Amino acid sequence: APAMEFGPQVPAHWKDGGGPPCRPSSPSTSSSSESLEVDPAERRRRMRAERLRLNQQRRETMSELREYQWYQSAWSQGEARLEAAKVRTQTEEQRGWAEDLEREANVRYEQAETAAERLLEAMAKADLYGSEEAAESWAAHEKAWEGFEASMEVAEPLRYEDVPWPPATSGLLSAMAAAEIARVKGESVAGSRASDSREAFVAHKRAFRKANLRWHPDKFMHRFGKALDGRDAARIEARTQEISQAINEAWSTISDDRDRT
Numbered sequence: 001a002p003a004m005e006f007g008p009q010v011p012a013h014w015k016d017g018g019g020p021p022c023r024p025s026s027p028s029t030s031s032s033s034e035s036l037e038v039d040p041a042e043r044r045r046r047m048r049a050e051r052l053r054l055n056q057q058r059r060e061t062m063s064e065l066r067e068y069q070w071y072q073s074a075w076s077q078g079e080a081r082l083e084a085a086k087v088r089t090q091t092e093e094q095r096g097w098a099e100d101l102e103r104e105a106n107v108r109y110e111q112a113e114t115a116a117e118r119l120l121e122a123m124a125k126a127d128l129y130g131s132e133e134a135a136e137s138w139a140a141h142e143k144a145w146e147g148f149e150a151s152m153e154v155a156e157p158l159r160y161e162d163v164p165w166p167p168a169t170s171g172l173l174s175a176m177a178a179a180e181i182a183r184v185k186g187e188s189v190a191g192s193r194a195s196d197s198r199e200a201f202v203a204h205k206r207a208f209r210k211a212n213l214r215w216h217p218d219k220f221m222h223r224f225g226k227a228l229d230g231r232d233a234a235r236i237e238a239r240t241q242e243i244s245q246a247i248n249e250a251w252s253t254i255s256d257d258r259d260r261t
Helices: 012-017 029-036 040-124 132-151 172-185 197-215 217-227 233-260
Strands: none
Touching: 132 172, 172 197, 172 233, 197 217, 197 233, 217 233
């Protein structure tokens, strides 16, 4: 009887052939390193080609940089020229605007002369004030107002009677214009008059500015509101509104006469 075998069974063809088949051997390490070696001449050729490539790339980069700098410089110069042209245009427009305003002012003044002539005639008449006594009342009013402004440093409640109200509302602007001329020329209010239409117009314009500063409700309350007696505050404000309205209407009449001329 055949002997029993222990362990894994061995294929029969192994027994006949003398063992397992041989696997193909891998390339040796020495042959791989030999295949990676480069010929020195080839290495030099490759390095020269790389230098040429890098030099070409550098030339292209520098060319692009110079082109960019040229465009940037051209753009900056263009912006500078545009800004200079804008300034020249603005200067020319401003000069033209000033010339137009001057021409308009000359036209307006010529148109205003007729209206100013009527103001001049009114200021030369005695009925501007109604009487010599009325003229002196206006002179006294101006002095009283100066004293009123000076006395406002005293912290006392201001009553309605303490305010130096104008002698009359009618003719107030022309009366103040006459007072303005009297102040400039050093004459009495009753004897003051404008020498020409230009002076009459300028006097009324200055009088309007002064009267508006003095009697405009907002300006008056801003200057004296804290000093007003609470019992008379509403009455004082209403009176300033009445005077301010009369001043504005008088100046509006002068302006309308000028525009219609």
